[in-house]
Amino acid sequence: MDSRCFKLKRSWFALAFQLLIFVLLMFVLYQVLALVLWVVCAVAGLVVYQLFYRKSPQIDQFEHLDGREWSITLQQHTQRVMVSHVIDHQIYVVVYFQHAKVRPLLIWCDQLPMQQWKALKVLTKLV
Template sequence: MSMANRIFELQYSRFSLVLQLFIFLVILSLSYQLLSLAFWLLSFFIMALAWFYFLKRPYIKHFEYLDQQDWSFRFSDPSLETQRRKISKIIDHQVYITLYFSDAQYQPLTIWWDQLPLLQWKNLKLLVKLA
């Protein structure tokens, strides 16, 4: 596998955004039927704040397979340094791939099918099969 096949540039997932919005609306519609108007408005406000907070967090923009379990990760925030992380497990769920890191301080990374160009998505799936 050539070096170009080991570099992945992530875009923001539109599918993930639509899925989050759908779940947000389902929870709001169900809670509207269960809560008084005051509590519903409070829960709407808290959920909206939490959603916008999570959307604004720095996210992984670029990652590259180095060797064995070592990968390098670069973030959307240029002030954050490139990190070298070990991946303990990679699971292919067909429409998304989840990377689990050896160090417990890092949360698993979910990569949706629409975050990568088709060729990079196929290369990542090939790496998962080879791992």
């Protein structure tokens, strides 16, 4: 496989991070709210997660073409985009695009094999 073509898997780190934030928030709310209000907040949080975050479209593949030009594949639909900047946070990488329609791409280290993760980190320093 080309070192500039990245096929993304589902991230377990992202799911664990979201769950951790939700548990911490529920713990704090448990301390300050009555039990009935806390249960309402917990159910509302789970509904919001199910409706908005879990159903959000995921980018299946992205490929570095040339310079700041990349292609992203979303459910068999390929689109060319221009990268404005890339931020490396060691455990994940955030790719920001110039087009307002395309949301920033968050890539966790467990979404790629280790060799491709290292190639992506090198590529982020070049972009």
